[in-house]
Amino acid sequence: MGSHRKPNPPSRARMAVLTTAMAGTAALASTVSAHAEPAPSPDAVKARVDALNEEAEASIEKYNGFKEKQQQLRTGADRIQERVADGQTRLNELRTELGVLAGEQYRNGGVDPAVQLMFSSSPDSYLTQASMQGQVATSQTELLKQLQGEQRRLDQDRTEAAASLAQLEVTDAALAAEKKGIQNKLAQAQALLNKLSAADRAKVNAQEAAARASRVSGRSEPAPAYQGPVTGRAAEALKFAYAQLGKPYVWGATGPSGFDCSGLTGAAWKAAGVSLPRVSQAQWNAGRRIARADLQPGDLVYFYADLHHVGIYIGDGKMIHAPRTGKNVEILPIDSMDGPVMGGTRH
Structure with missing residues (x-):
């Protein structure tokens, strides 16, 4: 009779080898599964890229608005700082004049109490008291009132100036955040295009070129000037706008x-x-609605x-319009835009 002994259980070393092999097989299967996922179609990539570029353009107008506000605030802050410097100069001149007056009075046997205003922590209070007591001469009173007003x-x-600088700091932060958001959207769009094969990228580019050619009045080249x-x-x-075609x-x-x-x-x-505001929303409010x-x-x-x-x-x-990143100034029918026509303005 043949032996019916039970087989010996696998050793710990053999179990470790089997476990490692199974894990490797699972990882390989997972990798193969991941690689087996279908790549997005060129049409899907194009649709997503167009959407990202549209979002970026909306953010660009916000960015332009923040930048315009930043420039206005910076110009205003500079003017205020100039006023502060001029005011400090005038104040110093008045204090110097009071100092000369104090010196003359000291040499003549004392300092008029009114001149002590120069050293007072509360000029308004002192001036009121001194005026009530009749201790301030007319010329001195005028000088002290000038000092008071200048202060x-x-x-x-x-x-x-402090408020303007604080507002400028907020605008600077908003400008930086909007710029970063725009860059992120454009980078996402480029990353999607980079995932396409060379053949698929060529297909997307051909679709863009065909669409552009169909929009430009059936011509390969737009008219060189407005006629x-x-x-x-x-x-x-219009002459200016036509001259920018292709930029x-x-x-x-x-x-x-x-x-x-x-x-x-605007250009x-x-x-x-005619000077127009920087951003489209402000241009809408600047002209007569049509x-x-x-x-x-x-x-x-x-x-x-x-x-x-x-x-x-x-x-x-x-x-004629400037469409979005990656495109050039072009002519196209207004009905070919993805968004609706909201109206016009005349300037």
Whole structure:
């Protein structure tokens, strides 16, 4: 008869080897599974990239607003600081004049009590008491009142300067945060594009080129200059806008080598002698509101509920605009935008 002995259990060393092998197999299966996940399609990547760029453009207009506010605050703070310096100079001159008066009185046998105001911690209180007691001569009274008024103005200017600098600090922080957010969105968009194969990236680029060609009035090249019927300032603004066709969108830029959307419209009307606010929302509030049906060449046309995009209308349902990062100043129908036309302004 054959032996029916039970097999010996595996040794601890053999168990360790088996456990390690099983873990390695599981890890390999997990890796294979991860690699087996389908890559996003070029269409899906393009849609997400477009969405990220649209979000970035909305943030860019906020950034422009913060930057404009920062510049205004910095200019105002500099003016206040100049007033503080001038006030301190005038105050020092008045104190010097009082010092001369005190010296003359000392040489003549004493110091008039009124001159002690120079050393008083409470000029207002002392001046009131001295006036009531008739101890201050007319000339001295005028000098002391000047000193009093100058001190008040200086204190007020210093308070205003401190408040302005504090507000500037808040704006600086908001500007930095908005800039970081824009950079993050653009970096996400670029990272998505980088995940595509060379062939898929070429497909996305071809789709962009085809869409752009179809938007530009069926021509491969836009008209070199405005040839329309309007005259005057609107014609000057349009001539400038046409001259910028093909220049890159650069966020935060107002020219001459690149523009963002409101940077282009502001620069176009500046060329016509009209100064517009920096951001699209402020430009909306600066001109006379125009319904879509009443748009004429030279009017500004706005998109999206928050008005974060603006172009300059050229007629025939088209506009010149600076679209977004990665694109150039172009002509396209206003109905080809993702967001609705909110209306226009005339300047």
